[in-house]
Amino acid sequence: MKPFLTFCALCCFIGIFRLPIEYYTFLRILVSIGALLVLYNTLSLKQHYFSIIFLVILILFNPVFPIYLYRKNIWIPLDVITGILFLLINFVKKAEHTEEEVATEEISEQSAPIHQRTVSRDRIINPKKIKEE
Numbered sequence: 001m002k003p004f005l006t007f008c009a010l011c012c013f014i015g016i017f018r019l020p021i022e023y024y025t026f027l028r029i030l031v032s033i034g035a036l037l038v039l040y041n042t043l044s045l046k047q048h049y050f051s052i053i054f055l056v057i058l059i060l061f062n063p064v065f066p067i068y069l070y071r072k073n074i075w076i077p078l079d080v081i082t083g084i085l086f087l088l089i090n091f092v093k094k095a096e097h098t099e100e101e102v103a104t105e106e107i108s109e110q111s112a113p114i115h116q117r118t119v120s121r122d123r124i125i126n127p128k129k130i131k132e133e
């Protein structure tokens with residue numbers, strides 16, 4: 001999903017230039033799909049602040065009932081902000097994902113029995129087995 005969101009951001013940055021109307025229709029469809037994906041993921045991760053932001057992006061860029069602002073100088077900051085948000089969601093999700101992995105690893109290590117917590121090079125030797133030999 002990360003390459004797709006990066007592509008959405010890149011297309012938003014390209015949208016700053018004067019291009020044919022077909023590109024902006026493509027941009028609306030692309031950004032709407034990207035916003036839907038991010039919206040779904042943020043709702044499942046219970047990140048409501050990003051959910052609200054990408055819901056607004058979805059409404060603004062939707063191709064079914066398009067919102068026309070009629071002036072290019074209004075769309076330029078919106079395209080830049082949307083592109084930055086798509087890039088931001090890539091890094092924020094990655095940072096939160098690594099924090100969750102570390103927390104999960106610490107919890108699993110604490111809840112494991114003592115004989116499983118040892119490092120693979122350490123061995124627990126039963127003294128009874130040594131006396132039998």
